[in-house]
Amino acid sequence: MEELKGANGGYAWEDEYQRSWDIVKEDDGGSLEGIVTSLVEARKKRFMKNVTPFQRGIIRTMVLVVDLSSSMQEKDLRPNRASITISYAIDFVGEFFDQNPISQLGIVVMRSGVATLVSDVSGNPQSHIDNLRALRKLEPKGDPSLQNALEMSKGLLLHVASHCTREVLIIFGSLLTSDPGDIHKTILSLVVSKIRVRVIGLTAQVAICAEMVRKTNFGDSSLYGVILNETHYKELLMNAVTPLAISNQSLAETAPGFSLVEMGFPSRISETASPSFCSCHSKLTYGGYVCPQCLSKICSLPTVCPCCQLMLILSTHLARSYHHLFPLKTYVEVPVLTNYDTEFCFGCQIAFPAGVTPLEAQVLKAKEEAQWGMKKHMLTSSRYRCPDCQVSFCIDCDVFSHDVLHNCMGCESIRESPSKPTLSVNAI
């Protein structure tokens, strides 16, 4: 529960009316620079997730359930809950397929007590995004029914192959659910079908959601989050992009082992002279990919061959997921010192701030405390060090390496140190 509390110890709606410019105070010299820098660094730090190598379910199947009941008309999120949810869901779809290129997604909407399938389970992000855009015209109405939505999700996920994960992500704005039957039975059937449910609440904790998440995730209730504000909302959604760790318990309980999947790696052909028919849309196209099993032509990858049902991908699609499997170690913040051995960020060459003597540090800390009334100090060395190569980076490069690049620039650039833990699986 602790992580649900905000900086002021409450939810967004319990907070004092707060604007970002209210937080900013000038320091003694009337300068904002120092405070702004430390604010920015503090914010960026929140994006640094702790990474531990896990076995993850990389090939995922997820049903995204969006609440479009009357409670989504509330305006506590601007302009209102429904429209921000749709915008965030569109971002989510893009990010989901970027990070999980061989996964599948489906979208279900809860409205007027029924669950409606908005976008069938598929690996095509564009169709999902188009279907979500179309939802903007739909006015939030009636009560949501969790049971109906779960039953529909179960139906969508049941036929999924055993090597894929079965996940449901619910964005729930209401405090109630109006169900036709006993939802507890539905939850039990989800447990039996090994479907894992994750819930993002927009209002407050709801007992049934907490129970559902706990039961379907082997007693782990950390996948139920209630948003504090827009930023936190986005954060919770983006957490769902990272594949779930395969818990030891789920391993023991589910399969006696992992799956090996048969896949085809098609070759690309270019037809500049005359077009030929593709087997996915039956249209005349120039070039495409050829299924190695049945030799039919396909427009885009990844897909399941429409003729022989072989899963077709490029090796690059698999490579996109490798960073989940070989996560970059978290960089360690260098403590505040009088002198540092590095003056510049290894990556972007930006100059680091100079060292601070203990006396100066004391003064700065006291100043901060007086101004912010906080025990936590914002004073940093602004240096973040890779535990492997011992190279220092600025916070921007740290975030960039962990969120975008997934390489350590130091480890990849310096080969002379004897401890060389390269991540390469030497594909060739």
Add this chain to the structure above:
Amino acid sequence: MDAIAESVFDNTMPHAAVDDTPSHLSVILETSAAGWLAIPQTTLKQVSEALLVALNAHLASNTSNQVSVLASGVQRSEFLFPTPEDTHAKHHNGTSTLVSSKLYSLFRHVDEEVLHRLDAHIQTEGNGCDKGTLAGGTSMALAYIRRCQAETAALKARILIISITDDSAIPYIPVMNCIFAAQKMKTSIDVCQLGPASSFLQQAADATGGVYMDVKHPQGLIQYLTTAFFVDTSLRPFMVLPSQNNVDFRASCFVTGGVVERGYVCGVCLCILKDVPQRNFCPVCGSRFDDLVISKLRRGPVVTRKKKRKTDALQTPLTPAAEQPEAVTDD
């Protein structure tokens, strides 16, 4: 009337405004001694001369254009330009050179700095390991571009790799990560390959909308650098550029290294295997596979498909004819 005329003008010249936006060119020069020895037609000296001309041309085409140069050797990758000390000096004593024109001093500054640093870089390079540091150099270039784009709004950027080594010197996963990061940042990676062809770098150029060229006549490198590689990213859709129709996308088996057309992928580590492993364990990550799944896969192509083929041929004559020859070669 004015309004109409203006909008028409805008429509016909959509790139007039785009052209003014500054552009960043980041060049990564591979410096592996063994690699350069293998190319007898040219030397590192000649290539750096050509490179300096290309850098100056880039700087000259727009006053706000920026360049950065990295050297990527077998032991380390480092910035040749700009370097932190250098940016320091520039801020402190301004233009100390006796050259009057500001632009010219910039040329000279870049040239001197790059040559000086390159010299220092080569002096410190020793014998390397099997994998070079090209991925590290590309990562640093991307990090520097990220900073420049944060500082200068709407800055376009592209990376040019002057490569002399093939895939064996490139670590697979880091270079793939660089490609995806470049894709996200909408930065194209151009590859000027002086050495043997590299499928990883071909993929890098292909995935990011860059140009890949196997330079057959390195003596004329300056011609290549100032034509095919000089075209701004925003203009590329309108130009006929050297295209690569046959990018090698083939996957290779993680164990045998052979090319895989139809293979198996471990559900845990996503490694690619040509055959079902003999023991029921993943040879890469050691995960134990489900016996049921394995036996199904083992049986699949040998027994059931043969039977199926007969019945299929009898019942559904519409089965694609192509499937049969493929299946025969497979058995």
